[in-house]
Each structure stands twice: as structure tokens, then as C-alpha cells.
Amino acid sequence: MRLKEQEKNWKDKLHEIIYEADTREGKLFDIILLIAILSSVLFVMLESVDEIQTKYGAILNIGEWILTVLFSIEYILRIVSINKPARYIFSFYGIIDFFSTIPKYLSIFFIGTHSLLALRALRLLRVFRILKLARFIGESNNFIKALKASRAKIAVFLFFVLILCVILGTIMYLIEGGDNGFTSIPRSVYWAIVTLTTVGYGDIAPQTPFGQLIASIIMILGYGIIAVPTGIVSSEMTRIHDLHLNTQSCPNCSYEGHDDDAIYCNHCGSKLHD
Incomplete structure (x- = not known):
């Protein structure tokens, strides 16, 4: 029983760091992730310049491999830290994370697929969670509802x-x-x-x-x-009331967009935090 509790606490802490930006560790994780994504996209752009590729191609390739390994670890940790991994794997971000990581591995067997790494630019959407601008998150949700x-x-x-x-x-x-x-x-x-x-x-x-x-x-x-x-x-x-939302994510289904005082998930009903 104690082992299960320790495992749950470990997963909850990991989930809080990876999926949320309300904590100091969560903000730091997302900032590091954002820098890594920008660096990866920059590497791909620089590799497309013949002069730079000729002089620094080996260095860029090593740097891209390091980032790819980091993204792979991050992808695995995201799967491990939630109760229903399929919800993340087949979600919008899950698909983007997968297809933005796999091209570098495919480049071992197929020439040219590494250029698909530019897909990582889509992951910059996470910047809204880093900024923790709950007011703007609420407005974006209101805009979607209005549409x-x-x-x-x-x-x-x-x-x-x-x-x-x-x-x-x-x-x-x-x-x-x-x-x-x-x-x-x-x-x-x-x-x-x-x-x-x-x-x-x-x-x-x-x-x-x-x-x-x-x-x-x-x-x-x-x-x-x-x-x-x-x-x-x-x-x-004008008919939609502004909601006060935060960045907390459901550890069961990964649903985001809860009220500040929410105790249970709006999507699956699971308890957000113990």
C-alpha cells in the first residue's frame, strides 16, 4: 500500500511539473522546453543554408540529436505521468510531439526526412501555459465558444x-x-x-x-x-461570461481549462489534486 502511495505521489509530482505551469518547477520545465524547441527549429533552418551546413553541419547534427533525445524522454515522461496515456498519445499535442520527434530517427534510414522537424514550431503553442496569462486563456476559450x-x-x-x-x-x-x-x-x-x-x-x-x-x-x-x-x-x-481559468491539467484525462476553484475535472469528473 505504501509503495502504491509513493508511486502515486511520484506520478502526481511529475504530472504537475510537465503538464502545469502553476508551480515554479512547472514554469522552469516549460521555459526549458520552449528554448529547446526554438533551438531545434533554428538548427533545421541553419542546416538548409549551404554555407552553414558545409562548415558547421556536424555540430548542428550533434546538437539536433541531443535535442531529439531530450524530446524523446519528455514524450515518454508525458505518457508515464498520466493515468490514461491514450488520451495524450492521440491528442493534438500528443500527435504533434510524436511527429516532431520521429523524423530525426527516420533520417537514419531515409534522407531528407529531418526537415520535417520544423513541425516542432507548432509546439510553441505551449507558450500560453508558460506565460500563465489566465485572462488570455479564458478569452481564447470564450472565442472558441463564440465561434x-x-x-x-x-x-x-x-x-x-x-x-x-x-x-x-x-x-x-x-x-x-x-x-x-x-x-x-x-x-x-x-x-x-x-x-x-x-x-x-x-x-x-x-x-x-x-x-x-x-x-x-x-x-x-x-x-x-x-x-x-x-x-x-x-x-x-458578449453573451459568454468570462471564466477564470488556470493551467492545471487533469491527471486522469489531461483535460485543461478548469476554473480556479475547481476540485474535479470538468471532462471526466476525476479529482484534480489530493
């Missing part, structure tokens, strides 16, 4: 924009014709989408006065349309 709440309205809006582009593209096809680059309705619809989104590649342009007038109206309309999704999401965000 989910407004997805139906946004879908209707996008469907309306698509219909509008089809109509405008068809009109421009009739007005300009193939001689001016509008060789088909799909190509004309492509032009309408590019113009309405104010991108304006310039590969197709109306030549007739009437076509240019319609193009001007579409461009002005594009600025108004851009503001619509922002208004939809903003209105939803």
Missing part, C-alpha cells in the same frame, strides 16, 4: 456569399466574354471571389466600362462583407 455558437450564422453567410459570387461571375461572363479572359463561368466565378475578398491577383481584369463598373461595386461590397463575420462572432462573445 461554435455562431457557426450556423456564419455558414448561412458563407452560403450567401457563394451564391452572390456565382451570380456576379455569370454576369461578368456575359458582359466581358472570352476575349477579355472570362472564358467560362467557373473562371468568372473565380474572379468574382478574388475581387470580393479584395485579394485582386490581376490575372483577369474587366475591359469594358460596364464590367469595370460592376467590378468597382464588387470591390466596395467586399469591404462591407468582411465586417459581417466579425460582427456575428462579437455579438456571441
Whole structure:
């Protein structure tokens, strides 16, 4: 019984250091991890420069191997420190951690796969946990909730924009014709989408006065349309109460985003800390 308690205490301490940033050790761990990730990405970028690769290729390779071993140890510790390893392994961060570590090992057998190590840049998302800006974490969660709440309205809006582009593209096809680059309705619809989104590649342009007038109206309309999704999401965000969250992670399912005074996990119901 005492052995099990010691094992549990050891796992809880390891979980607190690796998955959370509320403690001094947790902050230090995440800062070291962030530096290692930045260093690894920098090594990969430098290796792509021929002059640097020729002079310092061996040093960069050694440094990358050291970092790869560290990332491998970190990946194993993350699996060991939780009760349900599959939750981490198949989570977003778990998949990113795996695919950002394995390329260096694959480079032993396949040339060129080490360049995939640039995927480690995605792991910089953990910087939000290092900064421990609970207010911003809460706002990001509120933004996600607002997007989910407004997805139906946004879908209707996008469907309306698509219909509008089809109509405008068809009109421009009739007005300009193939001689001016509008060789088909799909190509004309492509032009309408590019113009309405104010991108304006310039590969197709109306030549007739009437076509240019319609193009001007579409461009002005594009600025108004851009503001619509922002208004939809903003209105939803005003309805969502700001939550006071911290960086604590459930030791059972690794779910994050709990209230400051939370005792049990919002996802699986397990006790967060003893």
C-alpha cells in the first residue's frame, strides 16, 4: 500500500511539473522546453543554408540529436505521468510531439526526412501555459465558444456569399466574354471571389466600362462583407461570461481549462489534486 502511495505521489509530482505551469518547477520545465524547441527549429533552418551546413553541419547534427533525445524522454515522461496515456498519445499535442520527434530517427534510414522537424514550431503553442496569462486563456476559450455558437450564422453567410459570387461571375461572363479572359463561368466565378475578398491577383481584369463598373461595386461590397463575420462572432462573445481559468491539467484525462476553484475535472469528473 505504501509503495502504491509513493508511486502515486511520484506520478502526481511529475504530472504537475510537465503538464502545469502553476508551480515554479512547472514554469522552469516549460521555459526549458520552449528554448529547446526554438533551438531545434533554428538548427533545421541553419542546416538548409549551404554555407552553414558545409562548415558547421556536424555540430548542428550533434546538437539536433541531443535535442531529439531530450524530446524523446519528455514524450515518454508525458505518457508515464498520466493515468490514461491514450488520451495524450492521440491528442493534438500528443500527435504533434510524436511527429516532431520521429523524423530525426527516420533520417537514419531515409534522407531528407529531418526537415520535417520544423513541425516542432507548432509546439510553441505551449507558450500560453508558460506565460500563465489566465485572462488570455479564458478569452481564447470564450472565442472558441463564440465561434461554435455562431457557426450556423456564419455558414448561412458563407452560403450567401457563394451564391452572390456565382451570380456576379455569370454576369461578368456575359458582359466581358472570352476575349477579355472570362472564358467560362467557373473562371468568372473565380474572379468574382478574388475581387470580393479584395485579394485582386490581376490575372483577369474587366475591359469594358460596364464590367469595370460592376467590378468597382464588387470591390466596395467586399469591404462591407468582411465586417459581417466579425460582427456575428462579437455579438456571441458578449453573451459568454468570462471564466477564470488556470493551467492545471487533469491527471486522469489531461483535460485543461478548469476554473480556479475547481476540485474535479470538468471532462471526466476525476479529482484534480489530493
